[in-house]
Amino acid sequence: MVTGSVDEPLEGELLGAAAQSRGFETARMGEAVMAAVLGRSPKPTQLGRYVVLDIVGSGAMGDVYRAYDPQMQREVALKRLRVSGDDVGRQRSREQVLVEARSMAALSHPNVVGVYDVHLHDDEVFLAMELVSGETLLHWLGAGRPWRETVSAFVAAGHGLVAAHAAGVVHRDFKPANTLVGDDGRICVTDFGLAQFFEARGRDHGPQRELAGTPMYMAPEQFAGAGASPAADQYAWCSALWEALAGQSPFGGDVSTLSADKAAGPPVWPDVRGVPDAVGAALCRGLAPDPTARWASMSVLLEVVGPCLAPRRRRAGFWGAGVLLAAAAAIVGGTRGDPTLACADATGGIATVWGPEQRGRIVRTLRAGESEFAPATANYAAARLDAWAAAWTGAQIAACRDTHVVRSQSAVALDRRTACLVAVKEHGAAVVAAVTQVEAVVVHEVLSGLAWPSRCSARDSQGPLGRAANDESLGEALAQGRRDHALDLALAGVDEALQAGQVDAAEAYVRAAWGLERAVEVGDAHRRIRLLRVTARLRQQQGRRAEQHEALDSAWAEQRQLLAADPVVTAQIRMALAESMPPDTDPAHAHGHAAAAVQSARQALGVTHPWVQRLAARASALGGPGALH
Amino acid sequence: MQTDWELVDAWRGGDTVAADALMRRHIDGVGRFFRSKLSDGAQDLMQRTFVACVKRRDSLRDPASFRSFLYSVAAKELAEHYRQQRKRPEPLDPESESAYDADPTPSMLVAQRQERRVLLEALRRIPINSQIVVELHYWEQLSTIEIADVLSVPQGTVKTRLRRARALLKEQIAGLVEAANPLDATLTELGDWARAVREG
Numbered sequence: 001m002v003t004g005s006v007d008e009p010l011e012g013e014l015l016g017a018a019a020q021s022r023g024f025e026t027a028r029m030g031e032a033v034m035a036a037v038l039g040r041s042p043k044p045t046q047l048g049r050y051v052v053l054d055i056v057g058s059g060a061m062g063d064v065y066r067a068y069d070p071q072m073q074r075e076v077a078l079k080r081l082r083v084s085g086d087d088v089g090r091q092r093s094r095e096q097v098l099v100e101a102r103s104m105a106a107l108s109h110p111n112v113v114g115v116y117d118v119h120l121h122d123d124e125v126f127l128a129m130e131l132v133s134g135e136t137l138l139h140w141l142g143a144g145r146p147w148r149e150t151v152s153a154f155v156a157a158g159h160g161l162v163a164a165h166a167a168g169v170v171h172r173d174f175k176p177a178n179t180l181v182g183d184d185g186r187i188c189v190t191d192f193g194l195a196q197f198f199e200a201r202g203r204d205h206g207p208q209r210e211l212a213g214t215p216m217y218m219a220p221e222q223f224a225g226a227g228a229s230p231a232a233d234q235y236a237w238c239s240a241l242w243e244a245l246a247g248q249s250p251f252g253g254d255v256s257t258l259s260a261d262k263a264a265g266p267p268v269w270p271d272v273r274g275v276p277d278a279v280g281a282a283l284c285r286g287l288a289p290d291p292t293a294r295w296a297s298m299s300v301l302l303e304v305v306g307p308c309l310a311p312r313r314r315r316a317g318f319w320g321a322g323v324l325l326a327a328a329a330a331i332v333g334g335t336r337g338d339p340t341l342a343c344a345d346a347t348g349g350i351a352t353v354w355g356p357e358q359r360g361r362i363v364r365t366l367r368a369g370e371s372e373f374a375p376a377t378a379n380y381a382a383a384r385l386d387a388w389a390a391a392w393t394g395a396q397i398a399a400c401r402d403t404h405v406v407r408s409q410s411a412v413a414l415d416r417r418t419a420c421l422v423a424v425k426e427h428g429a430a431v432v433a434a435v436t437q438v439e440a441v442v443v444h445e446v447l448s449g450l451a452w453p454s455r456c457s458a459r460d461s462q463g464p465l466g467r468a469a470n471d472e473s474l475g476e477a478l479a480q481g482r483r484d485h486a487l488d489l490a491l492a493g494v495d496e497a498l499q500a501g502q503v504d505a506a507e508a509y510v511r512a513a514w515g516l517e518r519a520v521e522v523g524d525a526h527r528r529i530r531l532l533r534v535t536a537r538l539r540q541q542q543g544r545r546a547e548q549h550e551a552l553d554s555a556w557a558e559q560r561q562l563l564a565a566d567p568v569v570t571a572q573i574r575m576a577l578a579e580s581m582p583p584d585t586d587p588a589h590a591h592g593h594a595a596a597a598v599q600s601a602r603q604a605l606g607v608t609h610p611w612v613q614r615l616a617a618r619a620s621a622l623g624g625p626g627a628l629h
Numbered sequence: 630m631q632t633d634w635e636l637v638d639a640w641r642g643g644d645t646v647a648a649d650a651l652m653r654r655h656i657d658g659v660g661r662f663f664r665s666k667l668s669d670g671a672q673d674l675m676q677r678t679f680v681a682c683v684k685r686r687d688s689l690r691d692p693a694s695f696r697s698f699l700y701s702v703a704a705k706e707l708a709e710h711y712r713q714q715r716k717r718p719e720p721l722d723p724e725s726e727s728a729y730d731a732d733p734t735p736s737m738l739v740a741q742r743q744e745r746r747v748l749l750e751a752l753r754r755i756p757i758n759s760q761i762v763v764e765l766h767y768w769e770q771l772s773t774i775e776i777a778d779v780l781s782v783p784q785g786t787v788k789t790r791l792r793r794a795r796a797l798l799k800e801q802i803a804g805l806v807e808a809a810n811p812l813d814a815t816l817t818e819l820g821d822w823a824r825a826v827r828e829g
Contacts, residue, residue: 013744014748014763014767026660030660033652
C-alpha cells in the first residue's frame with residue numbers, strides 16, 4: 001500500500017512507528033475495553049505474580065503501573081522497560097539486561113527507589129519497584145525553593161548515588177526528572193543504570209555511537225562514548241544542582257555546542273544570592289572536564305557541600321574567608337596549587353580501615369552465612385561504613401582547611417582535632433573487625449556503636465563541668481580535662497547500669513552525661529541522639545512516660561536532620577516513639593511512626609531479619625491500619 | 630474465517646464470541662488511533678467506538694470496507710470528544726487545528742528513540758485530519774478509497790492531502806528539532822535525521 005520510495009527517511013520512520021503501540025500496555029487496555037463493551041468484569045491483567053491495578057504514568061523509559069503483589073501483600077510500581085524494540089535487541093541479549101537489573105535489585109538505600117524484582121513477560125522486561133507517592137524533583141524545584149532546601153534535597157539524592165556507587169552501580173542519567181520527592185519528604189533516586197539499556201543503537205551505516213543519558217547533564221566523557229563511571233554521576237549531580245540554584249544550566253542551551261562547551265570546563269559561578277561560594281566552588285570542581293580532576297568520590301563531594309547547610313554562625317568559621325582566600329590566590333597567581341584542593345586530598349589513610357579489602361571481607365563473611373537476611377545485612381553494613389568513612393574524610397578535610405586554608409584555628413587546635421579523628425578511626429577499625437566476628441543477626445547493633453567524627457569538631461570550652469558520677473575512670477577522664485572521653489564513658493555507664501537494673505546508678509550517669517554534653521559545646525548529633533535514647537530508656541524504667549516521650553521526640557527531631565542517618569536507628573527511635581505516645585494523641589501518629597519504623601528496618605536489613613520481624617510484631621501490637629504482615 | 634461484516638451481524642444477534650473476535654482483530658489499530666492523539670481517555674473512546682459500530686450498522690450507506698466504517702466512527706467519536714472538552718462555543722476545526730492545539734500534553738504513545746519521539750510529536754502538531762490521513766495510510770495501510778470514505782472526501786483529495794500532510798510533517802519535524810529542548814535532544818544525530826527527512 002505504500003506509495004513512493006520507502007527509502008525516504010520520513011516514510012521509513014512512519015512505517016516503523018506503528019509498532020510503537022504493541023506490547024503489554026496495548027494488551028492491558030484492549031482487555032479493559034473489551035470487558036467494558038461486553039459487560040464482563042475485566043480480567044485483572046496478571047504479570048507473573050503481580051496483579052496490575054492501573055497505569056500511573058508513561059515516561060521515556062516506559063509505562064509505570066500500580067500493581068499488587070499477593071505474595072508480599074503490598075502494592076508495587078511495575079515499570080515496563082522499553083528494551084524489547086528493534087534498537088537494543090541486536091546489541092544486548094535480554095539475559096544480560098536481566099543480570100544487570102538484578103544487580104540493581106540488590107541495592108537498598110533510603111535515598112534509592114528500591115527494586116524488588118525483575119520480571120520477563122512476553123519479551124518485555126518489567127521491574128517491580130517500591131511505590132513512592134510524590135512528585136519528581138524537577139516538579140518540586142519548579143515551585144521555587146530556598147537554596148538550603150534545594151541543596152539538602154540534592155545532598156539526600158547524592159547519598160543515594162553514594163550507596164549505588166558503593167554497590168558498583170552507576171546511574172548514568174542522574175537528573176531531577178529521575179529523582180522523586182515522596183509525600184513524606186523523602187528524596188529518592190530512581191531509574192538506576194537504566195540508561196545503559198537505551199544506548200546501543202543498531203545502525204547499518206556510519207560509525208556506531210553509543211549515547212546514553214541526557215545531554216544537558218551528561219559528562220563530557222559520555223559524549224565521547226566512554227563508559228560511564230561514578231565520576232559521570234558526580235558531574236550530572238553538579239550540573240543539575242547548578243541549574244537548580246542559578247536558575248540556568250552552566251552550559252547554555254545550544255545542543256550543537258554542548259559537547260565542546262563542556263570540554264572547555266564550567267563557567268565562573270554566578271554568585272547566587274545567599275548560596276555560599278563554597279557550594280559554587282565545589283560544583284566547579286565536580287564539573288571539571290577531566291574525570292580525575294573532579295572530587296575523589298560522590299561522598300567526598302557531599303561532605304564538602306553538606307557543611308554549607310549549617311547555620312550561618314558555623315559557616316562563617318568554615319567558609320567566611322573563602323572569598324578573601326580566592327582573592328589572595330588570584331594575587332599570588334598560581335605559585336602553588338589551590339590549598340583547598342590540597343586539603344581535599346588529605347584522606348588520612350581511612351582506606352586502611354575501611355577499604356575494598358575490608359569491604360570484601362565483610363561481604364564474604366556475611367554472605368557465607370546461611371541466613372536469608374545476610375546479603376541485606378552485608379549491604380547495610382557496607383553502606384553504614386561508607387557513610388562513616390566519608391564523614392571521617394570530610395572531617396579530616398575540614399580540620400585541614402580550618403588550619404591551612406581558612407586559618408581559623410591554631411596548629412594546637414588542629415592537633416587536638418587530629419588526635420580526636422585518629423581515636424575515631426581506631427574505634428572504627430575495631431567495629432569493622434567486630435562486624436566480621438559476630439553473628440549476622442547482631443551486626444546492626446555493633447554498627448550502632450560507631451563513634452562519628454562529628455564529635456571532633458567540638459572545641460573544649462571553659463564552661464562549668466558536668467556533675468560527675470561516682471566513677472573512677474570517669475573522674476580520671478574529667479581530671480585530665482578529657483570531657484569528650486568522659487562523655488563516652490558516662491554513656492557506656494548508663495547502658496551497663498540499665499542492663500544491671502540499677503536505676504539510681506543509671507540516673508547518676510545520665511545526669512553526668514548531660515552535664516558533659518553541655519560542656520563539650522559543639523555537640524555530636526550522633527552522640528546526642530544516643531544520649532537522648534538512653535535517657536528515654538531510663539525514664540521508661542522509672543515510669544516517667546511523658547519525659548520518655550519527650551526525649552524520643554527530641555531524638556527523632558535530630559535523627560531526621562542527619563545527612564546519613566542510620567535506618568536501623570531511625571526504626572528504633574520511631575518505634576519507641578510510637579509505643580510511648582501520650583494516651584490523648586491521635587493513634588494515627590503512633591501507627592504512622594510504627595509503619596515507617598518497620599519500612600525503614602526492612603529496607604535496611606530485609607524482611608526476614610529476626611530483629612525486623614520482632615519490630616513488625618511490635619508494630620502489629622499497636623494495631624491500626626498499618627497492615628503489617 | 631468469518632468476515633468482519635459477518636462478525637458484526639453475529640454480534641448484533643448477541644454472539645459475544647463473535648464480538649470478542651471482531652474487537653480482537655481491530656483493537657490495536659483503534660488503540661493507536663486514539664493514543665497517538667490524546668494524552669488521556671483513549672480507553673473510553675475505544676469502548677465508545679466499538680459500541681457505536683454495532684449500533685450504527687443499519688445506518689450505513691455502502692461503506693468501502695468495515696475498516697473504513699470503523700475509523701469513520703472513531704473519527705466522529707474523536708470529534709465529539711473534542712467538542713465536549715472544548716470550553717469555547719465553536720467546535721474544533723479538524724482541517725486547521727491539531728491534536729496539540731486541543732491538548733498540548735504529550736500523547737499516550739511514547740517512543741524510546743528520539744527520532745520516533747519527534748515524529749510522534751510532529752504528527753500531533755499537524756491538523757487532525759492530516760494526521761488521520763497519514764496514520765491510516767502508513768499505520769493501518771488503508772487504501773485511498775477507504776480513507777476518502779473515512780473523511781467523506783473525494784479520492785483525489787486524499788492524495789493531495791497525503792502530500793500536503795507529509796510536507797507539514799517535515800516542517801514540524803524541522804521546527805521541533807531546531808527548538809529542541811536540549812534536555813531531550815540526542816544532539817547531532819537528530820539534526821542529521823531532520824535534515825535527511827527534509828531533503829528526502
